[in-house]
Amino acid sequence: MHTLYNFVSGPLAWISFLVFIGGCLYKIYNLITLAQQKESFIFSVMSVKYGLRSIGHWLTPFGTVNMKKNPVMTVVTFAFHLSLFITPIFLLAHVILWDESFSISWWSLPESVADMLTVIVIAGCGYFLYRRLTDPTVKYLTTASDYVLLAIVAAPFITGFLAYHQLFNYQLIMILHVLSGEIMLVAIPFTRLSHMIYSPFTRAYIGSEFGGIRHARDW
Amino acid sequence: MSEPEKVITDENLERCLAGLTQDRIKKAIDQVLKKESGARLKAYVETCVHCGLCSEACHVYLSKDNNPKFSPAGKVKRTLWEMIRKNGNVSPEFIKEASIIASTECNTCKRCAMYCPFGIDVAYMMATVRRICHLCEMTPMYIQDTAHSHSATMNQMWVKDDEWVDTLQWQEEEAQDEMSNLRIPLDKEGADFMYSVIGPEPKFQAYLIYNMSIILNAVGADWTMPSLPGWDNSDMAMYTGDNEIMGRLKREHFETAAKLKVKRIVMGECGHAFRSVYDMGNRWLGWKLPPIPIIHAIDYFYELLKTGKLKIKEKYKKSVTLHDPCNVIRGGGLAEKSRYVANALCENVIEMTPNREHNFCCNAGGGVINCGPPFKEKRVLSNRVKADQIKATGAEVLISPCHNCHSGLEDINHHYKCGVEIKFFNEIIYEIMEKPGE
Numbered sequence: 001m002h003t004l005y006n007f008v009s010g011p012l013a014w015i016s017f018l019v020f021i022g023g024c025l026y027k028i029y030n031l032i033t034l035a036q037q038k039e040s041f042i043f044s045v046m047s048v049k050y051g052l053r054s055i056g057h058w059l060t061p062f063g064t065v066n067m068k069k070n071p072v073m074t075v076v077t078f079a080f081h082l083s084l085f086i087t088p089i090f091l092l093a094h095v096i097l098w099d100e101s102f103s104i105s106w107w108s109l110p111e112s113v114a115d116m117l118t119v120i121v122i123a124g125c126g127y128f129l130y131r132r133l134t135d136p137t138v139k140y141l142t143t144a145s146d147y148v149l150l151a152i153v154a155a156p157f158i159t160g161f162l163a164y165h166q167l168f169n170y171q172l173i174m175i176l177h178v179l180s181g182e183i184m185l186v187a188i189p190f191t192r193l194s195h196m197i198y199s200p201f202t203r204a205y206i207g208s209e210f211g212g213i214r215h216a217r218d219w
Numbered sequence: 220m221s222e223p224e225k226v227i228t229d230e231n232l233e234r235c236l237a238g239l240t241q242d243r244i245k246k247a248i249d250q251v252l253k254k255e256s257g258a259r260l261k262a263y264v265e266t267c268v269h270c271g272l273c274s275e276a277c278h279v280y281l282s283k284d285n286n287p288k289f290s291p292a293g294k295v296k297r298t299l300w301e302m303i304r305k306n307g308n309v310s311p312e313f314i315k316e317a318s319i320i321a322s323t324e325c326n327t328c329k330r331c332a333m334y335c336p337f338g339i340d341v342a343y344m345m346a347t348v349r350r351i352c353h354l355c356e357m358t359p360m361y362i363q364d365t366a367h368s369h370s371a372t373m374n375q376m377w378v379k380d381d382e383w384v385d386t387l388q389w390q391e392e393e394a395q396d397e398m399s400n401l402r403i404p405l406d407k408e409g410a411d412f413m414y415s416v417i418g419p420e421p422k423f424q425a426y427l428i429y430n431m432s433i434i435l436n437a438v439g440a441d442w443t444m445p446s447l448p449g450w451d452n453s454d455m456a457m458y459t460g461d462n463e464i465m466g467r468l469k470r471e472h473f474e475t476a477a478k479l480k481v482k483r484i485v486m487g488e489c490g491h492a493f494r495s496v497y498d499m500g501n502r503w504l505g506w507k508l509p510p511i512p513i514i515h516a517i518d519y520f521y522e523l524l525k526t527g528k529l530k531i532k533e534k535y536k537k538s539v540t541l542h543d544p545c546n547v548i549r550g551g552g553l554a555e556k557s558r559y560v561a562n563a564l565c566e567n568v569i570e571m572t573p574n575r576e577h578n579f580c581c582n583a584g585g586g587v588i589n590c591g592p593p594f595k596e597k598r599v600l601s602n603r604v605k606a607d608q609i610k611a612t613g614a615e616v617l618i619s620p621c622h623n624c625h626s627g628l629e630d631i632n633h634h635y636k637c638g639v640e641i642k643f644f645n646e647i648i649y650e651i652m653e654k655p656g657e
Contacts, residue, residue, distance in 0.1 A: 195266045198337070202262050
């Protein structure tokens with residue numbers, strides 16, 4: 001158990017972070033190079049003003065027509081994504097790990113709040129799963145990989161919750177938690193989870209096209 | 220409730236199906252996906268998380284009772300996903316189906332890009348599918364014929380060089396009965412603007428040229444029209460994926476204007492011509508913006524009304540509602556100017572809902588109506604939401620400042636019995652304007 005734990009929290013952690021960061025940087029580099037080679041007009045269309053305008057509307061809850069049309073989805077997805085980012089970064093247990101490893105630390109969430117945010121993420125995954133299984137339009141677009149991705153995202157939060165509350169076999173759950181977190185990190189550049197990296201670009205582009213060339217709003 | 224559809228046979232699709240090889244298909248797909256496409260396609264395909272939020276944007280999906288296969292992402296699933304998954308090794312039957320989907324189930328209206336959280340442009344992806352089908356020669360017959368017309372005559376309607384000038388002179392003569400000193404100045408170098416129309420106008424909508432010449436003469440405009448090919452601003456090649464012809468057409472149109480040394484081009488009430496000028500044709504030619512400014516008729520009427528050059532006898536009395544053509548409003552930012560013109564001309568303007576950028580497509584644009592009679596019933600049945608919108612306004616007249624919209628809406632009007640009269644702006648202006656000498 002201890003060797004396994006040391007492995008996943010040591011070398012494997014280094015590898016996964018490198019793959020995650022390197023993978024994300026490579027994806028951005030690839031996107032920009034591809035644009036330069038094939039669609040260089042993108043650079044003359046891209047506009048800071050219109051790009052940010054579009055991103056701003058779409059990052060605001062109920063800031064677009066489609067968000068207003070889908071209120072439940074809007075609330076869930078904002079709560080889910082915010083909790084998804086805030087929890088791993090500001091969780092006390094994670095901050096302690098960074099402090100112990102590299103002597104850097106930052107503000108952390110009260111543990112009850114972190115607990116609640118974790119539940120929000122898991123509930124969010126549950127809602128997305130329910131939606132995929134029951135809404136015919138979403139079901140039509142769904143493939144096996146969509147369920148796998150949901151599992152990849154839910155796993156670190158489920159195992160994290162279980163580990164914090166020390167339910168079941170603590171040591172095993174801890175190892176699974178670290179491992180599932182690493183799997184998620186590594187999955188981001190290579191799966192549809194990369195929407196995290198690409199969506200600011202696609203949003204800024206269409207915002208620029210609609211705003212700067214079409215003189216219309218895209219929300 | 221949507222109605223059941225009959226089976227459709229398109230002669231060109233069938234002919235192509237008989238001779239198409241898998242080898243050719245693979246070459247076409249490889250060329251488009253690997254050589255011609257770039258960052259946008261890659262980003263769109265990899266970023267779509269299959270959330271389905273684009274579906275309620277699409278008038279086809281909504282009119283078909285929320286049938287999932289007609290959602291924007293659903294259409295991409297039935298075409299590009301499969302082509303990518305099989306690495307280009309898809310069957311001729313598949314390409315035929317893909318062509319039908321991309322050419323007749325999507326108008327490339329871009330409403331979906333406003334509903335997708337990531338701004339994924341499914342219209343662009345459908346245009347990419349059309350390009351792949353074009354390279355396989357798998358294009359519906361009527362629109363392929365139109366593209367051939369563009370190629371052979373530089374206009375959309377097989378109008379011969381002499382027929383063009385004859386039509387202008389005929390309309391000029393007719394209009395002189397109303398205004399004796401009316402001229403349609405041909406090839407006047409250095410005029411303020413060149414007026415351009417789409418192919419169908421001389422062919423079967425010559426009254427629009429008539430109306431415009433009355434208006435332009437009444438306001439004392441310094442205008443001209445070209446006598447040579449290059450007068451047609453339309454571009455159906457853009458919609459078949461025939462980018463090469465699209466580029467030739469745009470270049471010809473602007474070179475014609477450049478030869479006449481005009482300061483700008485004013486185009487008639489058309490939607491897609493506008494788009495081929497600032498969105499697709501220009502990019503193929505490497506222009507950021509058109510070399511000579513080109514403005515839509517709505518913009519020009521706005522100018523005339525705002526400056527008081529166009530005088531109205533009395534406002535139009537019948538109640539009107541305003542259609543927002545996709546390429547002019549969502550595509551050209553003319554929502555407010557269009558409303559200014561409508562309100563300046565008409566006493567009672569009733570807005571339809573949704574409106575402006577969020578208005579629904581008429582389902583005729585994007586080359587769909589140009590796929591002709593075989594697909595007419597399908598097209599009408601995919602636009603029920605538009606009919607519902609129109610009926611809900613209770614207006615007597617529907618203003619539709621775009622030729623394809625006008626024709627498509629006439630079909631909707633007829634099928635769903637909306638009971639409206641459909642008019643262009645210039646028809647209303649002609650009816651209520653002050654004519655010199657009256």
